[in-house]
Amino acid sequence: MLLLPGCATLSELTAADPQPASSPSAGVVPSPIDPGPSQRPPGSAQEAALPTPPDPTPSAPTSPAPSAPAPSATPEQEAPDAEQDEQQGTPKEEKKKEPAVEETRETEEPPAPEPQYLEVGSSGPAVRDLQERLVELGYFLPAVDGQFGPQTQQAVWALQKAGGLSRDAVVGPRTRAALADGVRPAPVSSAGKVVEIDLDRQLLLAVQDGKVVRTFNASSGNGETFEAKGRSYRARTPTGTYAVYMERDYLHESTLELGAMYRPKYFTGGIAVHGSPSIPPWPASHGCIRVSNSAMNWLWDSWGVPRGTTVVVH
Incomplete structure (x- = not known):
């Protein structure tokens, strides 16, 4: 007996589909038992209710009716696949969208750049800008060349001393703020050409009529x-x-x-202002005032410190 998925048997179909009370072509009440195809009268109600099997092709031998197509998956049958997707991660559509969203997030929120520090050995436009600002504020620097060498180190030390900062010659946020604020030392004299030596801050100032012309690390x-x-x-x-x-x-x-003293100018006893290859940012001499050799050249040749020039030590 051929069973159709989700359908009743042929006998159940016969019982469930009663014939009309009267038929103009037949006055006999059909038998409740379904007759075979050779015994069923043509055009009867039972034949009309049954599905017609497909006709076999002329060249193919007669074969049983093909199996009915597999029914489509019900929600209960799809559930295992959904559960498997949930165990592996997010659904496929969400997995495809997630990288794009993540990539956009990284583009919109780049990491903050690390702060830039300048120190001995640095070079480039940032160092040149630093040097130009130091010269503008009056800190002695013989050349603006974009190279953070010993002379730039001396000028940065002088700036840090004037601003009361840590004397490390590293240009970080606080030293940059001092540059931006225009930090420079104030003189104690008000008239004439005076060499001022600030012992607390370890600075030498070239002062002209109450204005600081140059500031040196000392x-x-x-x-x-x-x-x-x-x-x-x-x-x-x-x-x-x-x-x-x-x-x-x-x-x-x-x-x-x-030891040797480069182009010294004595102002009391054996104490002089002189050039030296070693000028640390702290007191280190036997009593004299050390400045760099290039600074001493400037005092001698550019500004001029002749005999009789006033020297104030405070």
């Missing part, structure tokens, strides 16, 4: 005791107002055998 006496030619001395720089009384326009050897 290093004065460190206050320690030292021995020279069998005698003990204290490495201190005395405060007060003095005048240049002697100068040596060459590399002069100390009479106490304490």
Whole structure:
């Protein structure tokens, strides 16, 4: 017996589909038992109710009726696939959209750039801008070349000293703020050409009529005791107002055998302002005022510090 999916048997169809009460072509009540195809009268109600099997092709032998197509999947049958997708992750459509959304998010919210610091060894336009600003504020720098070398280090130290900052010669946020704010030291004199030495901030100022012309990194006496030619001395720089009384326009050897002094200008006893290859940002000398050799050249050759020039140490 051939069963159709979701349908009743032939006998059930016969019982469920009663014949009309009267038929103009037949007066006999059909039998409740379904007759075979050879016994069923043509045009009867049972034949009309049954589906007609497809005609076989002329060349193919007669074969049983083909199986009915598989029914479409019901929601209950699709559920396992959905559950499998949920176990593997988000549905396929969402997986396709997620990378695009993530890529857009990364484009719209780039990471913040790291802060840039300038120090010895740095070079380029940023260093040139730094040097130009230092010169504009009056800090001594012999050349603007875009190279952060020892001379730029001296100028940055001087700026940091004037601003009360850490003396590390690294241009970070605080040093940049000092540059932007135009930090520069104020003089204590108001008239004439004066060399001012600020011991607290370890700076030397070239002052003209109460205006600071140049500011230099300097290093004065460190206050320690030292021995020279069998005698003990204290490495201190005395405060007060003095005048240049002697100068040596060459590399002069100390009479106490304490080393060479480049183009010194003496203002009291054996204490002088002189050039040196070592000018740290703290007191380090035997009592003299150290500045760089290029700074000493500027004092001698550009600005001029003749004998009689006032020197104020405070």
